[in-house]
Amino acid sequence: MLDVCLLGTGGMMPLPGRHLTALLLRHQGHSILVDCGEGTQVAIRKYAWSMHSIDCICFTHVHGDHVAGISGLLSSMGTEGRTEPVHIIGPAQIEPVISHLCIVVAVPFDVIFHTVDEGTFDFFGVTITPFPVNHNITCYGYRFDIDRLPVFLPDRAKALGIPVQEWSKLQKGESVRVGLKKFTPDQVRGPSRRGISLVYSTDTRPCRSLEDAAYDVDLLVTEGIYGDPDKAQSAKEKKHMTAQEAALLAKNAGARESWLTHYSPSFRNQRDYVRDIAAINPTVRFARDGDRKTILFDDQEEE
């Protein structure tokens, strides 16, 4: 189960009623924030759950509208009593940039930096996979995966004579030895099961890496900077993606559901383009600040 809250839908600058684009994820009481522009801490208080549980912050790139709120957020987390370290993942520039921004605050806990080059990351059961996208500076998207264990088959375990105290190891995927016999998980587990997956990527042209990453995800959160087809050329020049381009990309990727965000400050009339988008891909919609969703495993019921 993954709780998702889109903290804002703005690009470039925060506006009254439209926070800058950032996403908060929660799994088993731990939160991951993606991007932190000016005012993201306010959006967290307004729309989401506690900032206290944020253990990891991923940054797509170091443009101000995605990073300038970090000093305030870390400072406020400190004021609220946090002492545990916070992990930050981003492109190589992220550490010097955040160090510069934080000269105006006191942060009373450790901040541990990781660069996207390190590969994948596992935070409390969520696998985080950065992938490069195509913007006018180095920029990454992120895929988040929660694996699901295959069904455990107790009747088979019984039939094989495996003692009950060994079952949980097999269930988790470990082999066990009982006397002289070795048992492997595939003997007592059903077929592999689909997990939960989400991709977040803003500030990019449509690109193969994003399309590949978004393959069959439960939710793709990506940018639709403009709706007006007359602005397609501008989007291209500024290395952004229009709503129509995003809808097509999501279709090609086979994303199960997609939210558009990171709107230009001038893009206010989303409703004028709802049909346009639906005609390309009915699983795509214009997101709004504070949109929330709980993603469950297939066939899982909400607790």
Next chain:
Amino acid sequence: MLDVCLLGTGGMMPLPGRHLTALLLRHQGHSILVDCGEGTQVAIRKYAWSMHSIDCICFTHVHGDHVAGISGLLSSMGTEGRTEPVHIIGPAQIEPVISHLCIVVAVPFDVIFHTVDEGTFDFFGVTITPFPVNHNITCYGYRFDIDRLPVFLPDRAKALGIPVQEWSKLQKGESVRVGLKKFTPDQVRGPSRRGISLVYSTDTRPCRSLEDAAYDVDLLVTEGIYGDPDKAQSAKEKKHMTAQEAALLAKNAGARESWLTHYSPSFRNQRDYVRDIAAINPTVRFARDGDRKTILFDDQEEE
């Protein structure tokens, strides 16, 4: 005439519905901003007039809640087409701090730094006078003055035989020569007249410099971080000023009107202390986000 808009009343961190403390002043189409925390650009759009007219930004000190919004503001001013320089006044640390913060944005106009040590500044008819206050880092308050010319007395000018084309110089305070005769302003002007004055100072213990600066001002904007008398010791330790202390200081200074601001995030129940404050000084009140006022010269009528 001076238009005043209090952009926020928060201290330490921005909250939903409570922007960080900052003040916007406008005189003859030019604006001066005092402090710029995270989200100040949003408050300007929400409550005040265009950010395009901001020619000067004064900073009290370099704590994040007073300065972290500057990169976003300057970037947005650039996006809106500004090309004219912006002047920034602050303590000596202001230039390196703002330079650090602005590494995440592009600012397409010149930023000209001035330190408070330079004395007084004149911006389009507003005299800006910084004065040191007593916080846990170097911190300044600002007094803003708009002078008012004495009444011009045309009957006297006529009686002295001064040609009409020389009147405006005399009215503005310059002496003129007509043939062999020299005329001075005091010959054709009435007594000096009270101008418009405003003091802004947050993040300080009560101190003599603030009390002196606030003498007889039209409006004192200052901090009342707590209302609860039990928190007086905490305010003292953190070098802040309680609402009661501010009310007393305003009374001693003879400020005509005072607005309290820069509330602790925990200070929500201002109404519980309204009587308390009024008993000390009835000209003081708890300000709210977006409070506006137009200060006129005595006996002047709004245009």
